[in-house]
Amino acid sequence: MSFKTEAFVLHSRPWKNADRLYSLFTPQEGLIEVIVKSAAKSGNKLAGHLLPFSRVKVMIGRGRLDHLAGASVVIDYANLRSDLRLLSLSSSVIELFLASDGGAEKIKEFELLGEILFFLNNQEISTEHKLILVRIFLWKYLSLAGWRPQLDSCVICQKDLSAGLSAGEAGKYMPGRGIICREHQNVSSVSISGELIKFLQFIIRADWGQLDSLSISQNLNKEWLKISQIYYQTVYDKPSQSLKLFIYG
Ligand SMILES: [Zn+2]
Numbered sequence: 001m002s003f004k005t006e007a008f009v010l011h012s013r014p015w016k017n018a019d020r021l022y023s024l025f026t027p028q029e030g031l032i033e034v035i036v037k038s039a040a041k042s043g044n045k046l047a048g049h050l051l052p053f054s055r056v057k058v059m060i061g062r063g064r065l066d067h068l069a070g071a072s073v074v075i076d077y078a079n080l081r082s083d084l085r086l087l088s089l090s091s092s093v094i095e096l097f098l099a100s101d102g103g104a105e106k107i108k109e110f111e112l113l114g115e116i117l118f119f120l121n122n123q124e125i126s127t128e129h130k131l132i133l134v135r136i137f138l139w140k141y142l143s144l145a146g147w148r149p150q151l152d153s154c155v156i157c158q159k160d161l162s163a164g165l166s167a168g169e170a171g172k173y174m175p176g177r178g179i180i181c182r183e184h185q186n187v188s189s190v191s192i193s194g195e196l197i198k199f200l201q202f203i204i205r206a207d208w209g210q211l212d213s214l215s216i217s218q219n220l221n222k223e224w225l226k227i228s229q230i231y232y233q234t235v236y237d238k239p240s241q242s243l244k245l246f247i248y249g
Helices: 084-098 107-121 127-147 162-166 194-205 218-235 241-247
Strands: 002-014 020-026 030-036 055-061 066-075 171-174 178-180 190-192
Touching: 002 030, 002 084, 002 107, 020 107, 030 055, 084 107, 084 127, 107 127, 127 194, 127 218, 162 194, 171 194, 190 218, 194 218
Parallel strands: 030 066
Antiparallel strands: 002 020, 002 055, 020 030, 055 066, 171 178, 171 190
């Protein structure tokens, strides 16, 4: 049995003989691994279409191990492979997808990956703005992946906190979970400004068009960076390459 799908090329590594094993991200099944026969031999046409970060159309033969039967490039995203800084940012994004579970439909995640690679590849967007877009991407991605923070009511007692938020009140943030009432004693919680809570609600909900002209004050950016690091470390317990996403202030 074989089937056609679109996919993003995430990664590849040597396999038996001259074969290579490719990690692809697909909308229908999320992360999958496929063998490309003789990929390491020079002039292999299939391998030539499977450059890192590119969006491809593939024909996959299903088996105990899937194998690739055909491939063509849809979008190349060549800039991502020619600029070291972009390469590092894109690799951090890709690493999140490599760590995801396969076997389930991931249509929204697939679209989100296409969007962030498009922005990173776009030479009209400044590097500074790309760093902000990557951090927004992270909040959107983790929200889709089951880590959507609860930002309108208390995680512990479910009390509606939206009135206080509208009045600009600061709150307490429980890493990886959401906000809690200020009177709860919780050792892992950190304080968070009302401005940042509203900002997070906005970026998770907004589409990219609304985020185009987003401007952010230096103070808010600093606090956002700190909370993003805590959020990330709570979700992924081992430090990794992806921490680079946040090291840039
Ligand atoms: Zn509460």
